[in-house]
Amino acid sequence: MELTIDKLSKHYGDSIAVDTFSIVLQPGIYGLLGANGSGKTTLMRMICDILKSTSGEVKYNNTNIKKLGEDYRDILGYLPQHFGYYPDFKAYDFLMYFASLKGLPHFKAKEKSLELLEIVNLTEVKNKKIKSFSGGMKQRLGIAQAMLNDPKILILDEPTAGLDPKERVRFRNLISTFGKDRIIILSTHIVSDVEYIADEIIVMKSGQLLNKGNVTQITKSIEGFVWECTVPSKEVKYLNETYTVSNLKNVGDQVSLRIIADKKPCEGAVNTPPNLEDLYLYYFEEGPAL
Amino acid sequence: MKDKKVKNTLEKYRVPQIPNSLIDNTVGLAKRAFERTGIKYEMSFREILVGQIKYISPSLWVIQAALLFIILVFLLVSNSTHNAYQSVITTISVASPIIALVVIPELAKSFNHHVWEMESTCKFDLQKLLAIRLIIIGALDMFVITIMVVITSTFYELSFINISLYILVPFNMASSIYLYILRRIRGKAATIICLTVGIFMALGVGLLAVYSELYTLISTFIWMTMFIFSTVVLVYELIHMLKSLQEGEKLEWNLP
Numbered sequence: 270m271e272l273t274i275d276k277l278s279k280h281y282g283d284s285i286a287v288d289t290f291s292i293v294l295q296p297g298i299y300g301l302l303g304a305n306g307s308g309k310t311t312l313m314r315m316i317c318d319i320l321k322s323t324s325g326e327v328k329y330n331n332t333n334i335k336k337l338g339e340d341y342r343d344i345l346g347y348l349p350q351h352f353g354y355y356p357d358f359k360a361y362d363f364l365m366y367f368a369s370l371k372g373l374p375h376f377k378a379k380e381k382s383l384e385l386l387e388i389v390n391l392t393e394v395k396n397k398k399i400k401s402f403s404g405g406m407k408q409r410l411g412i413a414q415a416m417l418n419d420p421k422i423l424i425l426d427e428p429t430a431g432l433d434p435k436e437r438v439r440f441r442n443l444i445s446t447f448g449k450d451r452i453i454i455l456s457t458h459i460v461s462d463v464e465y466i467a468d469e470i471i472v473m474k475s476g477q478l479l480n481k482g483n484v485t486q487i488t489k490s491i492e493g494f495v496w497e498c499t500v501p502s503k504e505v506k507y508l509n510e511t512y513t514v515s516n517l518k519n520v521g522d523q524v525s526l527r528i529i530a531d532k533k534p535c536e537g538a539v540n541t542p543p544n545l546e547d548l549y550l551y552y553f554e555e556g557p558a559l
Numbered sequence: 560m561k562d563k564k565v566k567n568t569l570e571k572y573r574v575p576q577i578p579n580s581l582i583d584n585t586v587g588l589a590k591r592a593f594e595r596t597g598i599k600y601e602m603s604f605r606e607i608l609v610g611q612i613k614y615i616s617p618s619l620w621v622i623q624a625a626l627l628f629i630i631l632v633f634l635l636v637s638n639s640t641h642n643a644y645q646s647v648i649t650t651i652s653v654a655s656p657i658i659a660l661v662v663i664p665e666l667a668k669s670f671n672h673h674v675w676e677m678e679s680t681c682k683f684d685l686q687k688l689l690a691i692r693l694i695i696i697g698a699l700d701m702f703v704i705t706i707m708v709v710i711t712s713t714f715y716e717l718s719f720i721n722i723s724l725y726i727l728v729p730f731n732m733a734s735s736i737y738l739y740i741l742r743r744i745r746g747k748a749a750t751i752i753c754l755t756v757g758i759f760m761a762l763g764v765g766l767l768a769v770y771s772e773l774y775t776l777i778s779t780f781i782w783m784t785m786f787i788f789s790t791v792v793l794v795y796e797l798i799h800m801l802k803s804l805q806e807g808e809k810l811e812w813n814l815p
Contacts, residue, residue: 319679339682347680353673369610370681370688374600
């Protein structure tokens with residue numbers, strides 16, 4: 270199983286949302302990382318074939334997804350950034366409705382809907398109207414909807430938005446379990462969402478692919494740029510204004526800082542191994558949003 | 560003798576107790592084995608159509624039923640007015656754009672509630688879904704119109720064909736305009752614009768119907784021509800509306 274994104278571009282007049290983006294995806298969990306406006310949603314919509322590309326193509330097992338049509342949608346699961354719902358639908362009805370659109374026979378739709386309601390912890394409220402749900406509950410229902418047809422390709426746009434920490438952990442475990450033999454792409458600008466579960470991180474900036482690899486590989490690119498130092502409080506303002514500070518902690522009279530900088534930011538600063546959050550700040554702190 | 564022996568042997572046999580977990584496990588294995596075969600369940604068109612009827616908003620059925628009741632009351636009351644003919648013509652003329660109007664929220668609901676993105680990625684995508692909704696809604700409208708035509712032609716001495724034309728021409732025209740608006744504008748604004756246009760159309764046609772002689776002055780041939788023309792326009796709009804659903808960028812984009 271292989272999903273190929275080949276020189277995919279999307280232009281809106283003079284603005285370029287996605288710029289000759291190419292990547293080959295094998296089964297695994299991919300975290301699509303990028304600032305707001307970096308083109309993540311546009312890219313995902315094109316992969317889902319709900320948005321026409323200006324140029325380039327998306328291929329599933331070497332066949333253009335447009336040619337596959339219904340067969341491609343049959344193996345696709347998608348949760349958009351803004352999860353919409355019919356307010357008068359009950360949670361169970363909502364899943365049954367989508368199961369019918371996904372072509373599931375009635376007996377299987379029923380079984381799958383109940384199973385997913387259990388997984389996303391909504392069984393107790395399955396007969397309640399969605400409009401009475403909290404943001405997290407709606408999001409969980411959206412995740413269940415995307416998984417109804419056991420998709421081979423699962424695309425989740427900001428899936429953890431609105432989830433509390435406990436729900437986030439539950440979601441991460443669910444995706445890790447579900448991820449076997451599937452291609453899962455989840456976009457986020459919350460680093461911790463993908464740090465633990467993604468096999469590979471795809472970094473996107475201004476519509477282009479900036480970096481790709483596992484956490485160790487991609488953080489290697491900023492090795493030597495992350496510093497830790499402890500300074501008197503009066504120096505903090507200057508350092509904060511001059512450099513990208515990823516962490517700041519008061520230690521008695523002094524302040525411990527984690528700084529991302531090309532060169533040593535202050536006396537006594539020592540290099541420290543970078544993490545994904547450092548990488549994100551390095552790429553996006555000053556980067557222009559589209 | 561032989562039968563008794565067989566019976567005794569069978570009675571002696573005890574089915575071994577099998578734990579439920581093992582049964583469940585076997586069923587699970589069989590299910591997974593079946594799913595691996597790649598045999599796909601293909602739904603028939605009838606199944607899809609019937610399956611979608613229950614997801615049509617209940618409010619649409621209620622509003623259509625209430626509207627039909629009001630129209631029938633007006634039609635029956637018209638009999639006792641001094642100018643029954645004019646009253647009937649006015650009622651059916653005003654009713655036609657409204658019958659077409661009440662289904663608009665149902666057609667626009669995917670966009671009004673922002674569900675279109677998810678629906679577009681399903682096996683039966685938004686285009687097929689809208690086509691199915693149009694078939695169901697169209698059938699409902701035709702049912703209401705048929706009742707109106709039958710009642711009117713039965714209670715008043717009006718030709719079945721003429722009454723059908725008096726209702727269908729404004730109905731087709733109104734439906735075409737609503738579909739054009741839905742194709743051009745997405746979201747709740749489209750429903751509001753359709754509502755405004757619909758009310759003005761109903762009032763306009765209602766005013767025209769006051770001069771009911773106009774209806775009889777225009778020959779049946781011209782009415783028929785208008786009907787064919789309005790049907791062609793309606794079909795054109797239907798095709799274009801369904802085609803427009805494939806143009807994702809025109810549906811929405813999140814440019815900051």
